[in-house]
Amino acid sequence: MLRGAGSRGTDRPSEMSRHTRRQLWPVEPANVPFFSWSLSLFVSWGDTIVSAVVHVVDDDASFRTSVERRLKKAGYEVATYPSAQHLLDRLPDEMSLGCILLDVRIPGLSGPDLQGRLSELGSTLPILFLTGYTDVQITVQAIKAGAEDVLIKPVVPAQLLGAIQRAVANCEAVRDAKRRFNGVRANLVSLTPRERQVFERVVRGKTNKHVALELGTTERTIKAHRHRVMEKMQVQSLAELVSLAERLGTLAADASKTDQRKAK
Numbered sequence: 001m002l003r004g005a006g007s008r009g010t011d012r013p014s015e016m017s018r019h020t021r022r023q024l025w026p027v028e029p030a031n032v033p034f035f036s037w038s039l040s041l042f043v044s045w046g047d048t049i050v051s052a053v054v055h056v057v058d059d060d061a062s063f064r065t066s067v068e069r070r071l072k073k074a075g076y077e078v079a080t081y082p083s084a085q086h087l088l089d090r091l092p093d094e095m096s097l098g099c100i101l102l103d104v105r106i107p108g109l110s111g112p113d114l115q116g117r118l119s120e121l122g123s124t125l126p127i128l129f130l131t132g133y134t135d136v137q138i139t140v141q142a143i144k145a146g147a148e149d150v151l152i153k154p155v156v157p158a159q160l161l162g163a164i165q166r167a168v169a170n171c172e173a174v175r176d177a178k179r180r181f182n183g184v185r186a187n188l189v190s191l192t193p194r195e196r197q198v199f200e201r202v203v204r205g206k207t208n209k210h211v212a213l214e215l216g217t218t219e220r221t222i223k224a225h226r227h228r229v230m231e232k233m234q235v236q237s238l239a240e241l242v243s244l245a246e247r248l249g250t251l252a253a254d255a256s257k258t259d260q261r262k263a264k
Helices: 034-041 061-073 084-089 111-120 136-144 157-189 193-202 208-215 219-232 238-248 250-263
Strands: 042-045 048-051 053-057 077-081 098-103 127-131 149-152
Touching (some): 053 061, 053 084, 098 157, 111 127, 111 136, 127 136, 193 208, 193 238, 238 250
Parallel strands (some): 053 098, 127 149
Antiparallel strands (some): 042 048
16 A cells, blocks of 8 residues: 655654655555556557656655656656655646646645646646545645545555546546647637628627628628638537637627627
């Protein structure tokens, strides 16, 4: 079983300090071939198999070494940091898949404080907290702030590996959604000024005839613009186009402008 990160003063349970030098995982998970549980730690990205990176933040050197050894054997890439500030000084690459394994109680900037700082910096890497205490308040606060999970030491290896696997899968999902959103936004930017005018009116439910009257042109011309908008936005129906507008916040922005005009 996973042992504690060592004594850090009187606030650490004595049970944890007695095991600081013990090997993290003395044996493989029982009756589970190494290949079967290590293969799942790689994720497919397009046609490429990408190894996830686990960023371990803990002030106990023996704990970091043990975790690093085991996770590398499981197929992960591992980066270790003795403090929260060290991670901030070497911020993880947001384009890489992975997660952060973070001790709650570390000297200086605490685990929850680091979580807040990373959120301010726009980090989307999932965070898994490790703690030697069953603290409901900390757990609730961490989860509300976006933590992936809070694990209590000592943690069973299979539980830790499972939590990391889920965190990496969620990380991949977030990256994929972000790539799709950026693609949609790029398509929107590619519209000409006139196509953008047509787009903004069509997604608000206006007919080609009404759009033509507003823009002072013919319905036939609006149909041509609308067709090009659909092609550039890569959609097949008006419902899809409206859905993209909602995701981009176009409808909300238009509604806000309308409200401001009414207020004047």
